Amino acid sequence: MTDIIIKNGFVIDPFNNIKGELMDIGISNGRIVDPSKVRESEAIVIDAGERLVVAGGIDIHSHIAGPKVNIGRLMRPEDHYLTNVPSKLPFRRAMTGRTVPNVFAIGYKYAMMGYTLVAEPACAPLKMRHAHDELNAIPIIDKMVFVLVDSNWLALDLMAENRKDLLKIYLAWLLYATKGYALKLVDPGSDVAWMMGRPSLDLDDQVPEYNLTPKDIIRLVGEANESLNLPHTIHVHCNRLGFPGNYITTLNTMKLGKDFALRDRNSIHITHVQFTGYGGESWATLESGGEVIASELNANPYVTLDLGQVTFGEATTMTADAPFEFILYHLTRWKWANADIENETASGIVPYRYRKKSYVNTIQWAIGLEVLLLSRDPWRTLITTDHPNAGVFTDYPKIFAWIMSKSYREKTLKEVNQRALRKCILPSINREITLYELIIITRAAPAKLLGLEDTKGHLGVGADADIAIYDINPRAIDPSSEYEKILKAFQRAWCVIKEGKIVVKEREIVQTIYGKTYSVNPYTAISDDIRKEFEAYLKDRFKRYYTVSLENFVIRDYEIRKLTEVRIKPRL
């Protein structure tokens, strides 16, 4: 692999406290090295020409792989009809799709935007092999997948029997067996109810057939997550998602983080908070709960969150919150897909369009931006669109421009539903995020939250050489007035380097390579005796509940194209 040296670029690297200095970056063997160690005569020299040089972007929550996404593709042929980009072999395969793109469009478009690591946030354990098959096929970017645990009968049995230690070992085994990266809770407990044809649950309702509440589930899984010492926190999609007035449930969920925090860091991640930040009592009286959520976030150090920002336009909602999708189907009355997975979870898919003139959609749009702009800590507020639920990931530059430029916000404010704006404080917010803060939000903070700060999210020596060069000069640009430049620059990076290989050159993909898949393994470090006892218990239950055999459930290392296993030692 040829070494690379990037010269003459303005570097922003919040981890290393570099705020736009003109400096060189050296790359050797896929990692960042001291530039003096690269021999310029033998290396590729990239003259960045005073452009912005940053680490590759990280998306912590984007539905890019797995059974849901694929059924979404199946259900929406109309999504592919007019979005085709022919292949340019042997450099690039054919791209198609917008809200549910094919694997190539996902990998290439993320790379073209300068993103190099994306997390698929939910997959049923039984179908994790499918998620990995798709992740294997996504080019360029690094990826990972979170495993759903909140409605898992095996886990709930252990919770109800109050066998906390065995629960921890079970979750450790599940991550190891499915090659997942983190524990995901979606509308905790509600899919148990859905599978039995009952309505979804609030935080203190009883889970059918179990003497548990969703609050218990969050606490117990959170506690397990912390004592297993997992790199990420629990990733929670709150109860009552999508219902007017649900911000109270969200606040109560955020408060739970304190109960199980064991480590010197935050302990609960609330995802796509826009969908759970609704005030009011009905759709007609919907209000923004953004301000309240932001102030709770500012006061509560245990919480991190991401937005699930609405960007207007076509979307395909897909979530393991099956009961909510059934309700949404009644609003849209077009297509609805549902899939229930034995003993584990369920999911639903409904196509949806966010319209600027809609009262509800305007409030939804405002909530995301309010939360971000009122949050005092860019390290704990991340940008996502919950792709493709609230918008597509290719709309990220729009969000960047909205938060960096009051005048771009005002332009959009004129186009949206005016009645809705009276229920929001967004028009009165003057804050504009700086470029430095944006780089924290899109690079450093997600790397830290995923526990990958050693190699990702920064440009220090030893980090993976995932680098994006954008066509803006940070010293010359005024994002507030030149938002057009922000939109353009972040849509197509000028140059992207992935693990020391140039993949995007002058805004075009120049080669197809495949990135790593991250997984965590807290199981192997557990002592043999405990594992043996657990496996005996598991064997019996598994046989009773599942229609597959235990041996065929476990995903082997060689099934994954480039597995990077993060081994950890649990604190049991």
Add this chain to the structure above:
Amino acid sequence: MPLTLKLVTGRTIEQGRSMESGGKFSDIYRRAVAVAEMNPKDIEIIGIKDNVKITSVYGSIVVNVKPNNDIPPGTVFIPMGPWANLLTLPITEGTGMPTLKNIDVYVEATSEDATPLDAILRFFGVNKIHYKPAERPLSVGIKRVVYDVPCPFCGEVCDFLTIELDGEKTSRVLNACPIGHAKFMNYYRHRVLTPMIRQESNGDFMEVDLEYALDKAAEILANAKYPLIYGLSSTCVEVTELAVELAEITRGVVDNTTTLCHGPTVLAVQEVGSVRITLGMAMNLADTIVFWGCNPMNAHINHIRRIILPEGRFVKGRKERKIIVIDIRRTDTAKLADIFIQIEPGKDYELFTVLRMALRDYDIEVPSVAGVPREKIYELIEIMRTAKFGVIFFGMGLTQGGAKYKNLEEVIKLVQELNEWSKWALLPMRGHYNVTGSNHAMLWLTGYPYGVDFSRGFPKMIPGVTTTIDLLVNGDVDAALIIASDPVAHFPQKAVENLMRIPKIVVDPFWSLSASVADVLIPSAVTGVECEGTVYRLDDVPLRLKKFVEPPKGVLCDIDILSKLIDRVKKLKGLA
């Protein structure tokens, strides 16, 4: 007195078993599929003594008759195979699915002998048939037992088989159904072990080495303007991924067998969505199970034992489950049902519509619909509405005839509406073990589930245009690569006729009819025995097939064959 009857084709247990044990050239296969099952009353009216001549718009065959009381009068049933295909209609009505059920045929008594296989192949335009099956050498020696083996036959992919081996010889197969048993016991028989190409001079097969065969195959594909890549359902998803890449390189079409089985189901999902479950949901929770136009007792034999009989978490076995079978004939599955509803062939759409009406409390003004009395319809919808958890399993009965994808749209809507009252889901009973996986792989690579065309460099799917049957019937494609499938045995005759006119590369472990007429024949190893790979069960659950025997010397897995082929085609096209 000759009669005009309705022809229905389908799978039977004997058809599956004889295919896996004897191969398609065997006598037992002929006996199993060259047979017309008819109601004794019809036999008497027509006056059939020994054989029967059946004629459709497209062809005519003579077969044996088997009286069967379960077939309603006015219907004749022939198992799927070359005989039935001489009669079926290649017209897809824009759905990509030919009409394989409810075909008008003229039936008369005859004293002629049953049509032999080579006569049928001659009719298709095959001049010389080559059939040189070999048994793969088996070393015996160390005895061992492999547990939890997934079975590569039907969409059920039972993964609880135990296989006892003596070296490479299978000595015992436990927990498998008769077809799965035959599959594992006979995997070494009827094999293609050496690559062959057809000589231009005399049309005979010549044994060649693998490299030469691959070069020849790559040449055909690289020179073709619009090649067809077909099959893929009886091998692992990794092969589908490679096949898509090959289609993208050659700007051809890639299609799988969905086009001929649940294609209409997939089209319906594109229109209205779906309500699916995995099999364990049915086992643990379902108290009402409907089998509509499918016959798992013959096609997915372990299904009953896995889903209906066992004690689930909230349902205590068969006695707490209500089984309803809706079919045009009293199938073996119907015999174990609590309620059997016999409907007129091709009238499923009407029955779904009327059930949706009954669900909404609309009046049904006619006394019967699709041969089902009004009272029965009200009774059925009441059972459905009050079920705790219901599942509809459906099969080819809905997809291959009648209103095709509109049937499926209607049943999906019925299930979606039933969810207002109770909990309902539906699952197609997929045939090949990895047809679901092949759909999934095509979806993630191209956004479409089957029939994907790359002629303009990007994927597009137009049912009725880019689907295999239409491409062949219209003579659009100019070369074919057939992987692990047997179109000659299962396509309607017009499609096969046109297939005979173009160069064909066949990759198959066994001697199929397609293998015997190939221009380049490349042997492959048996996936699930000699090769590993991921496959998807009919309910989308991915499983890893096991390899427990080394492939025969010089024979590669499908994955390696396709990878080598891609490298060569890339070189020829200047893309390497």
